[in-house]
Amino acid sequence: MAFCKNCGKKLPEDAFFCPSCGTKNEPVAEDAAPSEPTLPVDAKTDVAVRDNEAQPAPRKGGKGKLIAAAALVLVVGGGAAVFASGALAPKEPPAKQDVADGSKASSDETRGDHLVKTRYEDLEADDVVIADDVYARPGVRFKMKNNTGEVLKDAIVRVYGTYKVLDSYGDEQLKEDEISMVVAETGSTNIPRVLPGESTVELIPCDVDGVVGTHKSTYTGDEQQYRLEDMESVRVEVAFASRTGSEEYPELKKDDYKVDLTMMVNDYNNPLLKVRITNQTNYKWRMARVYTVGVAADGSIARRSGSSGVASAYDCTDRLFEYLNPGESKEVEVSYHGDLDVDHFEVTRVVVEKELGSESED
Numbered sequence: 001m002a003f004c005k006n007c008g009k010k011l012p013e014d015a016f017f018c019p020s021c022g023t024k025n026e027p028v029a030e031d032a033a034p035s036e037p038t039l040p041v042d043a044k045t046d047v048a049v050r051d052n053e054a055q056p057a058p059r060k061g062g063k064g065k066l067i068a069a070a071a072l073v074l075v076v077g078g079g080a081a082v083f084a085s086g087a088l089a090p091k092e093p094p095a096k097q098d099v100a101d102g103s104k105a106s107s108d109e110t111r112g113d114h115l116v117k118t119r120y121e122d123l124e125a126d127d128v129v130i131a132d133d134v135y136a137r138p139g140v141r142f143k144m145k146n147n148t149g150e151v152l153k154d155a156i157v158r159v160y161g162t163y164k165v166l167d168s169y170g171d172e173q174l175k176e177d178e179i180s181m182v183v184a185e186t187g188s189t190n191i192p193r194v195l196p197g198e199s200t201v202e203l204i205p206c207d208v209d210g211v212v213g214t215h216k217s218t219y220t221g222d223e224q225q226y227r228l229e230d231m232e233s234v235r236v237e238v239a240f241a242s243r244t245g246s247e248e249y250p251e252l253k254k255d256d257y258k259v260d261l262t263m264m265v266n267d268y269n270n271p272l273l274k275v276r277i278t279n280q281t282n283y284k285w286r287m288a289r290v291y292t293v294g295v296a297a298d299g300s301i302a303r304r305s306g307s308s309g310v311a312s313a314y315d316c317t318d319r320l321f322e323y324l325n326p327g328e329s330k331e332v333e334v335s336y337h338g339d340l341d342v343d344h345f346e347v348t349r350v351v352v353e354k355e356l357g358s359e360s361e362d
Helices: 041-053
Strands: 075-077 080-083 106-111 114-119 123-134 137-146 151-166 172-178 181-183 190-194 197-205 211-216 223-227 233-239 242-244 257-265 271-279 285-295 319-324 329-335 344-354
Touching: 123 151, 123 197, 123 233, 137 151, 137 190, 137 233, 151 197, 151 211, 151 223, 190 344, 257 285, 257 344, 271 285, 271 319, 319 329
Parallel strands: none
Antiparallel strands: 075 080, 106 114, 123 137, 137 197, 151 172, 151 190, 151 233, 151 242, 181 197, 211 223, 257 271, 271 329, 285 319, 285 344
């Protein structure tokens, strides 16, 4: 049996013209199966790589609670990951890594006659601990080491926790999953610039009440909430987007700049924060960014009425100032939510891009 390719109606046997619409047809069989689209080789390879990357990392065994340090070196440029083992190829995890002592994630692995060196040393996360004093609440603190000698742009921090859950049979199992935390300086998982050397990074839960993960048990039907104190272990992964010369982004001393924060209200009684920055160096600034956070009276991250998130405490953060001469000041007024339970604002970070060759002799 055949059908018209124009109107779809049944054609008489051996008919070349459709009696309904008059279209000339080569009869098309009813049971002709459409050809299956063929993926190009590159596309299939890409899917395989992505599927492989989505698999969770194997969990380390051990007794007691461990605070694990995972050091990853991801060199990324032009929007595509470039790893030490080759461009656009994911780096394989080291064969052995003692996560308890924060050792460097670097290994040598033998494949056939070739020695493959897997290194994660450009950017490291070491000495990961759960601390009780990150803005008066439990948080995560670790040492980030930039070993490149250059300034790294847009570092990304991800945190994974291992905690106990009930499986479908009611048995207790360990589960590792990404937990909801942000960098305390920025209120996001992003660090805009990482200078060469070692720096301390603090992370806070996205939830003001400290909830970092949930799990719905198929055995009980209940949803469990998890906080940092429930974690059996915590590990941190760090990556960065690109590099730049350290001359453009100098390491600032406290007397290189001055930032004044003034809480005020406008004519409509809406709250504002005035951010004023002064260039106290002897060179021009192409740009400066000021990061701030709202803090409650008890020292914790400020929160809005009826909200458990921390995002509103960062309403005034990441203020951009452009083209400042030595000694020059600029200011901006930023609004924030009127129901934010804020006692004061604090400067968490200042990033300056230097105008090269602009130093004065004074």
